[in-house]
Amino acid sequence: MNLRAALDMMSKPKPKADPVPERVFTDCWTRQVLRPLEQFPGAADIRRETIMLMQTEALPEAFDPKCILYLDTETTGLAGGAGTVAFEVGLGRMTYGGFAITQLVMRDYPEERFLLDKVKEALNDVDVICTFNGRTFDVPLLRDRFLMNRMSPACLDKPHIDLLHIARRVFKLRLQRCRLTNLEEAVLGIPRSHDLPGSEVPQRYFDYLKTGEFSLLNDVLSHNEQDIASLCVLLSRMCAAYEQPETLLHGEDLYSMGVGLDRQRHTEEARRCWRLVTGGRMRAASQQQLARSYRRAGDRETARDVWLEMITRHEGGVQPYIELAKHYEHVERDPRTALEYTRRAMMLLAEPSLLTNQAVQETQNALQYRYARLRKKAAQAQKEG
Secondary structure, eight states: OOHHHHHHHHHSOOOOOOOOOOOOOOOOEEEEEEEOGGGSTTGGGOOHHHHHHHOSSOOOSSOOGGGEEEEEEEESOSSOSTTOOEEEEEEEEEETTEEEEEEEEOSSGGGHHHHHHHHHHHHTTOSEEEESSTTTTHHHHHHHHHHHTTOOOGGGOSOEEEHHHHHHHHHHHHHSOOOHHHHIIIIIOOOOSSOOOGGGHHHHHHHHHHHOOGGGGHHHHHHHHHHHHHHHHHHHHHHHHHHOGGGOOOHHHHHHHHHHHHHTTOHHHHHHHHHHOOSSTTHHHHHHHHHHHHHHTTOHHHHHHHHHHHHHTTOSTTHHHHHHHHHHHHTSOOHHHHHHHHHHHHHHHTSOOTTOOHHHHHHHHHHHHHHHHHHHHHHHHHHHO
């Protein structure tokens, strides 16, 4: 080839490369799992009346356990905020054939709208949402994502069962930390092995976006599937405990359940729990709660009998003596008996102890003041008698 031919070749325009085809997003990734009913004992028999013992938010009158949607999200961040996205949503429902779990994943951000469409479709077919901390995290996050995609979040306006708050009321005194994994091990007896920590979930998704390796999300999906299944099992177990509190093995749980029931004005159910605490370190506290419940209801004689039994069993330290002193002074108008219980309380509190502190000193001062006052009242009553 001569020089002119070479120059002619160089001057010719190079052919344009074929354009990269634009990626079209038409749906999100979906997986469905059906777990056997035997793994969820009692889930099909959950009663509205029992759940109403556990929370104040009303449920539909025509309540059906198959119309509870168990919901859990996996997100790009754990702190929430405008930049946090629910890249995976797990949904579970009881059916006649088993417990059906549907998992939705947006493989890239443009698929978020399709994921939300399917969440909306699932929510429109149920009456109640059940989550673990969903009232604070999952539902507000989804609401924000609906709004960011210019979609109505009205589908989220359902009665809500948040198991975190229900479980805390019963188990926090004993377990301290009420994470779902803690409850699985300590309450359900199903500890997890080789589970992906929740703190690592966001990074797994970011690594997937960089590499396109969907297998990086397998552990995330397994983690989420177990969360959804555990929600259903935990709700069933909580309902069974409220219906038969005698099945609870720990006095701390019975005491706490009673306190929660009492706060929600389920008085007889609360008293039943406290009566069931027949020993251990929570026995005295339960008897105190029981006596206060009767006193508050105006049944002062029964309250008195509870305090008398506590003294017979050497329970509660000085507190039952103080309560009986108040009772005999203000209810039965018997200052001499009130004076005797005050004297016995002072003697008990005067015993040497390594735990003497400001509270003990304040109690001693109050008892001395009460004793001096009751001596005057008893003397006056003796003169009048």
